[in-house]
Amino acid sequence: MGNRLKLVVAYDGAPFAGWQSQKNGNAVQDFLERAFRNILGHSVRVHGAGRTDSGVHALAQIAHADLPDRSLSAARWPAALNASLPPALRVLRCTWASATFHARFDAHGKIYRYRIWNDRILPPLEVGRAWLVPPPLTFDIMKEEAQAFLGLHDFSSFAANRGTPVEDTCRTIDRVNVRRSGHAISVEIGGDGFLYKMVRLMVGALVRVGHDPSCRGEIEKRLQFPERSPATARLVAPAAGLILVRVRY
Amino acid sequence: MGNRLKLVVAYDGAPFAGWQSQKNGNAVQDFLERAFRNILGHSVRVHGAGRTDSGVHALAQIAHADLPDRSLSAARWPAALNASLPPALRVLRCTWASATFHARFDAHGKIYRYRIWNDRILPPLEVGRAWLVPPPLTFDIMKEEAQAFLGLHDFSSFAANRGTPVEDTCRTIDRVNVRRSGHAISVEIGGDGFLYKMVRLMVGALVRVGHDPSCRGEIEKRLQFPERSPATARLVAPAAGLILVRVRY
Numbered sequence A, B: 001m002g003n004r005l006k007l008v009v010a011y012d013g014a015p016f017a018g019w020q021s022q023k024n025g026n027a028v029q030d031f032l033e034r035a036f037r038n039i040l041g042h043s044v045r046v047h048g049a050g051r052t053d054s055g056v057h058a059l060a061q062i063a064h065a066d067l068p069d070r071s072l073s074a075a076r077w078p079a080a081l082n083a084s085l086p087p088a089l090r091v092l093r094c095t096w097a098s099a100t101f102h103a104r105f106d107a108h109g110k111i112y113r114y115r116i117w118n119d120r121i122l123p124p125l126e127v128g129r130a131w132l133v134p135p136p137l138t139f140d141i142m143k144e145e146a147q148a149f150l151g152l153h154d155f156s157s158f159a160a161n162r163g164t165p166v167e168d169t170c171r172t173i174d175r176v177n178v179r180r181s182g183h184a185i186s187v188e189i190g191g192d193g194f195l196y197k198m199v200r201l202m203v204g205a206l207v208r209v210g211h212d213p214s215c216r217g218e219i220e221k222r223l224q225f226p227e228r229s230p231a232t233a234r235l236v237a238p239a240a241g242l243i244l245v246r247v248r249y
Helices: A029-041 A075-082 A139-149 A200-212 A216-224 B027-042 B074-082 B140-147 B198-211 B218-224
Strands: A003-009 A047-048 A059-064 A087-099 A109-117 A151-154 A172-182 A185-190 A241-249 B004-011 B046-048 B058-067 B089-097 B108-119 B151-154 B170-181 B184-192 B242-248
Touching: A003 A029, A003 A075, A029 A047, A029 A059, A029 A075, A029 A087, A059 B004, A075 A087, A109 A200, A139 A172, A139 A185, A139 A200, A139 A216, A139 B242, A185 A200, A200 A241, B004 B074, B027 B046, B027 B058, B027 B074, B046 B198, B074 B089, B074 B140, B108 B198, B140 B170, B140 B184, B140 B218, B184 B198, B198 B218, B198 B242
Parallel strands: A059 A241, B058 B242
Antiparallel strands: A003 A059, A003 A087, A047 A059, A109 A185, A109 A241, A151 A172, A172 A185, B004 B058, B004 B089, B046 B058, B108 B184, B108 B242, B151 B170, B170 B184
């Protein structure tokens, strides 16, 4: 297979049932595979760098697909595919990758951004793009406590159960930027890998301590003693605030 | 009538048929009037500072309504109304205004912002919020030519026909900020009043000269000699890129 096409894909998560193929055909992967079928006349499997849940957005998800030939140049594939895709899903760029490239297995990490709106009312243009968290929320404490995530930790208390057990729950986080601009608070998190709902549980923990300063130190404890982490501490931030920003290779 | 309530209203223009009441009841005004009726049990007229077209957004539209009494405090009205409104429409603040305050007649001016996305593909999260204008588009020329709008001019060649003729087509523009951030170009325009589709025609003219530098000086000529303005010069920017930012009182 020497015709492996690498795709950079962006989507608004709201209208889709997440990345992974669904029976109702409403996942991002389903739309991409149907777009390939419309052009090629037969099915092609599209492999993504990682699944995103329903409602989660992507600025640059990475995927690959094996094509029968190179009769269409890589530069022409985005427009060809976009013609069969809804505006909420766009193929931004395509390039030919080596036959051994794999969107998922070759990924060295990812960067996510989470958006919080800290006010009483969610502005209409933030609907589906931010988590409304009313005051009180102490930004400085969130920023300070977020530093505990940096480094190599066992994130098992920051993971939801996906059905299949994960053997190794250790991950390295190398970037945690907590920024404020007016009512918007953004949390950018980079790491070598993420467990199921890990970013949303991390942001949930930050909002918890931002709300209630008596929770200070809780994140550090949960990372040190995951098995002693109380269920009450596990707050999952809603999907709509989450954006997959970049996949690292 | 001593119970005039002033409302600050925000909306995502996409799902509405503009501000002004429509037979199908799908205008912002219709939604607000229905929300009042749900609470009061009878109809109340809501007066806006200005009409926005279908697809145009508002960060802070101003409106007023005369209520039978003050049994509900002004501070409680936003939550009461928002309970009957879709998330794409929010009442941000309410205050009691003087009996002579009028949202439309007392407005001294408005500030609008227009968003252009200068690339080949519109990112999904920009759908309904920006005008996709592919390169070439020379930002510096747009910024320079935009200065011609400043001051008092006859804007009749930057107005669409609304059916009813406008006697005085002179308006004063006191703010024109053209900014770039990555692929996004924003045009912020402030003035003492705006004719029908005026901002969208102004932005259309800027995109025209950004595309084709030979159009330099056209804006100045159209303002000086509106009656000689060629129909081909009249490019209307789409509604989705436009936001009513603020009403001045």
